[in-house]
Amino acid sequence: MYITPSPQLSNSFHADPSKNVAGKRIYQVWRGSNRFFCGGRLIFGPDVRSLLVTLVLIIGPVSVFCVFVGRHLWRDYDGGIVIMIVAVLHTFVVLVLLLLTSGRDPGIIPRNAHPPEPEDEINSPSDWSGGQTPKLKLPRTKDVVVNGVTVKIKYCDTCMLYRPPRCSHCSICNNCVERFDHHCPWVGQCIGRRNYPYFFLFVFSTTLLCFFVFAMCVLRIKKLMEGDPPHTVWKALQRSPASAFLMAYAFLATWFVGGLTMFHMYLIGTNQTTYENFRYRYDNKANPYNEGVFRNFKLVLCNGIPPSKNKFRSKVQLEAPSISVPTVQSRESVDILSPNRKAIDEIEMGDKSAWSTLVGAEAYQDLHARNSTNGAGNKILKHGYEDAFAEALGGEGSRGGGLRVPVAGPNR
Ligand SMILES: [Zn+2]
Ligand SMILES: [Zn+2]
DSSP: OBOOOOHHHHHHHHTOTTOOOTTOBGGGGOOSSOEEETTTTEEEOTTTHHHHHHHHHHHHHHHHHIIIIIHHHHHHSTTTHHHHHHHHHHHHHHHHHHHHHHSSOOOBOOOOOSOOOHHHHHHSGGGOOSSSSOEEEOOSEEEEEETTEEEEEEEETTTTEEOOTTOEEETTTTEEETTOOEEETTTTEEEOTTTHHHHHHHHHHHHHHHHHHHHHHHHHHHHHHTSSSOOOHHHHHHHOHHHHHHHHHHHHHIIIIIHHHHHHHHHHHTTOOHHHHHHTOGGGSOOTTOOOHHHHHHHHHSSOOOOOSOOTTSBOOOOOOOOOOOSSGGGOOBEEEOSOHHHHHHHHTTOTHHHHHHOOTHHHHHHHHHSOBOTTSOEEEOTTHHHHHHHHHHHHHHHTTSOOOOTTSOOO
16 A cells, blocks of 8 residues: 655655756766767667677778779779769768668657656546545556557556557667667667668668679679780689679678668558567558558658657756645545556655656546547547657657656666
8 A cells, every 4th residue: 555645755855965967968867778979969779889880881891892993993984983973972871871860869758757647547437446445557558449450558667658559668778669660780779760761761772882882893894804805704803802802792781781671661561660570460460550552651751750759958857746645535545556566665665766667657648538539448549649649648758848857767
């Protein structure tokens, strides 16, 4: 049994001097595992170092191409300079797409910092367990209907929210990410709603770069074979070992990035994420997001990038959790059924910070109140479900000009 803390308790918690986050920016007290650069302007996953490997794997071969192959083509062909210009510009585009993929917010949903308003819970008839004492229930999952298909959304203990449909918690970055596709070790970042188009274009343009380099190396070998004196293929390859190396490299790389491009074209065409494809397999059941190939491509690639829900450079807002005494007079014991039993135990032991980890689905309830419900009390969502959820779940962060970090949160 837990007695709901009074506002007085909240204030003393708020004033805890040991939690010195005052004056700091959101990215400095970020609770995910991300790495920030340029004063919080660039956000990467914790494995950002692997990005260096990817950069070497791109810039290295292109440099070899320019020095040992492109230079000769420039000399041997009229207008050969175009080959060099295309190689350099194409590589530049690939690198920009790589940076846009890995250095930006992939669609992180700000963690909740507050418990829900007890009144809201109590006002909901479904939360009454009968008798005199109301129960505050937080089921682990809830059903929502998306385009006529029932989808389960799960409660995230870490982020204290009900994940919107298609959202998943990345165990590497330790964040809930909208339209989570996968965590890509090659770019050192989650692939989610905000960087998926860039990721796809990066993979696609890298495939084109492989084709281009391979074709230009073939051109170089052909020129050597037709030269004076003419060479056999093997002799020409010996004369230009860089071409031989780059052809083999581009061939192998094409299998990887070309295969990835094809796979993601299939996913986009059927409006699936990698996570959904591996986890759920829509083959045997209806995919509620599939709206036809052309519309799927438009939805995934041409719908624009929504603004980030996180303002990493904003100053941390210190505020008391808005806990109010429920309408149960004389503060009778309120039995809280939470997915996080541990948090309850900690609260019972006086750890007030755990209170904020207990619940926090106020955004969900906010939406719950605004959306229609079916007979079973489940939400019915049609098109725009993601926006509706995102608004409800992310509103907490955006309304306040940034993520509100619990004052008891760990400092970094
Ligand atoms: Zn989460
Ligand atoms: Zn991740």
